[in-house]
Amino acid sequence: MKNDAPANVLEILAYIIAAQIRDHSIVYVGTGLPMVAGILARNTHAPNVTMVYESGGQDPLPGDMPWSVGGPFTWRKSPMIQEMPYSFGQVYNGYVDIAFLGFAQVDMYGNVNTHMIGDDFHKPKARLTGSGGNNDLTSLAENMVIVGLQTPDKFPEKVDFITSVGHLTGGNSRKEAGLLGNGPIAVISQCGVFDFEPVTKRMRVKTLHPGMTFEVAQACTGFELLKPEGEIPMTPMPSPEVISILRTKVDPRGVFTSFPPA
Amino acid sequence: MAIFDYNKEALANLKIEDTSILDRLVDFETARKVHLSKERAKKDKRISLKEAVAEFVSDGDVVLDTGFGYVRTCIQSHFEIMRQKKKNLQMIGAPNTNQSYMSFAGCVYYSHSSYTGAEMRGTDKNYKRMMLQGRLKVVSEWSHGGVGQGLKAAQLGCPGVLSKQMLASDIVKYNPYLKVIQNPIKQDPDPAVFIPALYPDIVFIHAQVADKYGNAWLYGPTVNDVAGAAASKKVVITAEEIVPELDIRYNRKGTIIPFFYADAVVELPYGALPGSMPGCYYWPRQWWEKLMRLGGSSDENMGKFLDEWVFGTKDQIEFVEKLGGAKWMIEARRQTKAAEGDNEDIDFAYQEYRVDNDPGIYY
Numbered sequence: 001m002k003n004d005a006p007a008n009v010l011e012i013l014a015y016i017i018a019a020q021i022r023d024h025s026i027v028y029v030g031t032g033l034p035m036v037a038g039i040l041a042r043n044t045h046a047p048n049v050t051m052v053y054e055s056g057g058q059d060p061l062p063g064d065m066p067w068s069v070g071g072p073f074t075w076r077k078s079p080m081i082q083e084m085p086y087s088f089g090q091v092y093n094g095y096v097d098i099a100f101l102g103f104a105q106v107d108m109y110g111n112v113n114t115h116m117i118g119d120d121f122h123k124p125k126a127r128l129t130g131s132g133g134n135n136d137l138t139s140l141a142e143n144m145v146i147v148g149l150q151t152p153d154k155f156p157e158k159v160d161f162i163t164s165v166g167h168l169t170g171g172n173s174r175k176e177a178g179l180l181g182n183g184p185i186a187v188i189s190q191c192g193v194f195d196f197e198p199v200t201k202r203m204r205v206k207t208l209h210p211g212m213t214f215e216v217a218q219a220c221t222g223f224e225l226l227k228p229e230g231e232i233p234m235t236p237m238p239s240p241e242v243i244s245i246l247r248t249k250v251d252p253r254g255v256f257t258s259f260p261p262a
Numbered sequence: 263m264a265i266f267d268y269n270k271e272a273l274a275n276l277k278i279e280d281t282s283i284l285d286r287l288v289d290f291e292t293a294r295k296v297h298l299s300k301e302r303a304k305k306d307k308r309i310s311l312k313e314a315v316a317e318f319v320s321d322g323d324v325v326l327d328t329g330f331g332y333v334r335t336c337i338q339s340h341f342e343i344m345r346q347k348k349k350n351l352q353m354i355g356a357p358n359t360n361q362s363y364m365s366f367a368g369c370v371y372y373s374h375s376s377y378t379g380a381e382m383r384g385t386d387k388n389y390k391r392m393m394l395q396g397r398l399k400v401v402s403e404w405s406h407g408g409v410g411q412g413l414k415a416a417q418l419g420c421p422g423v424l425s426k427q428m429l430a431s432d433i434v435k436y437n438p439y440l441k442v443i444q445n446p447i448k449q450d451p452d453p454a455v456f457i458p459a460l461y462p463d464i465v466f467i468h469a470q471v472a473d474k475y476g477n478a479w480l481y482g483p484t485v486n487d488v489a490g491a492a493a494s495k496k497v498v499i500t501a502e503e504i505v506p507e508l509d510i511r512y513n514r515k516g517t518i519i520p521f522f523y524a525d526a527v528v529e530l531p532y533g534a535l536p537g538s539m540p541g542c543y544y545w546p547r548q549w550w551e552k553l554m555r556l557g558g559s560s561d562e563n564m565g566k567f568l569d570e571w572v573f574g575t576k577d578q579i580e581f582v583e584k585l586g587g588a589k590w591m592i593e594a595r596r597q598t599k600a601a602e603g604d605n606e607d608i609d610f611a612y613q614e615y616r617v618d619n620d621p622g623i624y625y
Contacts, residue, residue: 054406055330055483061603064610067547070330070483072540072601084356084485085410092426115403121275121436127390131433132357132377136407139427162432177430178453253611 007243008259009190012209013147014040014246015238016188017100020145025097026050028137031069032256033147034100039065040250044242052096054133056082065255069133088133091140092180099141102148104128105159108203108223110166110184110196112138112146113159121161131163138164142181150189150220157223167201174201191217193235197226204228207235265289268438275436276401283372284401284438286463287324287354290421293461296495300522306474307527311500311577314526315342318496319464323348325370326413326462326490327355330483331377332537332545335360336466336500338530338578344369345573352401354462356409356486362389363557365398366564367572376404379554387558403436404428412439412460413486416493424454465494468533470541471514472501476524479514482540491519500530502542532578535585536571536624541604544597546585546624551615586623593625 017037023046029038052058057075066073075081105113118125166184168174174183187194192208204226251257329335344367353361354374364370379386392398407427415423445452469478478499538545557567575581599605
């Protein structure tokens with residue numbers, strides 16, 4: 001890919017996810033865009049970030065882009081590799097600041113479905129992966145960020161199966177159900193960045209990407225989006241320097257950031 | 263008479279009437295008896311993979327998947343289970359990626375499900391077809407961490423653990439083993455999920471190195487294997503290399519599975535194929551793409567795929583030949599050593615598998 005071409009949607013997403021990562025934090029990442037974002041953050045504003053993966057790899061030396069969270073690049077010369085339950089135990093015990101996960105469906109309260117599409121468990125329209133570590137991280141992490149493409153089907157009012165609890169039914173319901181952490185703090189899609197209104201815990205537009213309007217974002221959503229007061233800010237876009245780092249250092253072969261995907 | 267009091271909502275949701283099929287996974291008493299009656303002598307336990315599967319896998323067993331789906335996973339042992347046409351197996355693992363094609367082969371009927379697929383290599387469409395055709399029945403839904411905690415509880419030697427994982431999700435409504443209870447030491451409401459200790463019937467663990475007694479050294483992510491070895495009633499160690507016991511004692515710092523868990527030891531170089539083996543070989547990525555994209559597309563294609571790769575090979579040596587033989591072996595070792603930082607960096611670019619452009623050699 002030419003280094004001076006404008007950023008594509010996946011590169012923009014990677015940048016926005018990376019922007020959520022603070023320097024010196026411990027970040028739990030899944031494969032795909034979150035991993036690209038973690039590595040981008042480390043190559044830009046957060047050089048001291050520590051990455052943790054669910055297969056148990058943590059704090060690896062930099063390397064190529066892994067296609068599996070169990071791949072060697074997630075534990076390349078790691079000082080130690082955790083057994084899987086201990087890796088999640090670190091999240092429970094407060095050693096992880098933020099986690100990034102994908103979804104097949106996400107609802108107005110940030111509940112996530114990666115199990116199935118349809119209303120009959122035994123006769124699904126589509127059977128998906130199941131939880132993997134999605135539920136574990138969502139149940140335990142101090143801060144969760146949910147990342148994926150937005151369509152009305154993928155953003156329904158109610159998910160077909162609650163794989164992972166976000167803000168459950170809103171208000172204090174997550175806490176009352178006994179779950180830890182703040183739950184989802186952001187949803188990042190090709191339309192914009194969403195947060196959750198503090199009282200109702202319903203999904204709310206935080207910023208919109210350039211060229212996007214509230215109406216278009218709403219049209220991509222299966223429930224009523226909340227609108228913040230005043231004008232909706234535009235999502236900050238990556239500078240040419242950041243895009244160049246992404247293309248030359250982070251994902252030079254465009255494994256996760258070519259668009260359309262390879 | 264039912265021995266266990268399962269989560270009734272989950273039984274109803276999963277349409278399980280005969281709960282006796284669920285008992286063996288949480289049957290601690292039997293597991294303890296089996297462990298007490300195991301051979302204590304430190305003796306040479308080496309047998310062939312064929313013998314190990316024939317002797318130790320019984321129809322109806324709960325099989326624990328090991329490694330990380332396609333990382334140090336005992337996939338060649340799965341293939342031998344398929345060749346020997348074991349029936350009515352239950353399968354659990356985190357991940358449990360390999361249940362899908364084992365169901366197609368008629369081996370796995372009961373699925374304890376936590377993750378099915380191959381991450382970036384594509385979606386597994388076969389699993390749904392198996393469900394719809396009544397060839398696979400999900401009997402419990404889990405998160406990875408939930409399975410891990412259940413196995414760890416067994417290793418810790420306790421009846422179960424209280425977890426915050428899976429709480430308030432639909433997973434709890436689709437898992438008969440889980441119950442939401444109040445944390446007994448808190449005065450305020452504090453719900454938690456009780457996860458019982460899990461005792462699979464049989465586990466195959468593929469190690470880089472083992473001795474003939476069954477001491478097995480694991481390198482790279484161990485995932486749930488140490489707990490799974492401690493919990494399972496029958497343990498078969500397969501290994502890339504069999505070394506003298508002194509090599510384990512002096513040189514193999516890190517994770518060891520002790521010999522007295524092991525019922526059998528199988529020398530099985532390339533036993534993790536088509537998965538990767540840390541320190542030894544990288545994945546044939548195109549093979550997984552072919553499985554997902556071609557095999558996953560229809561029953562007919564899956565049948566052809568398994569006929570070619572599983573039933574059409576008699577062992578892992580023939581499997582290596584089909585992947586690309588010596589050329590493949592050399593590249594796979596180069597890739598894994600570079601990926602792990604033991605060799606100089608290389609270019610990991612490759613041509614993804616396309617149905618209309620089969621590469622012949624599967625890197």
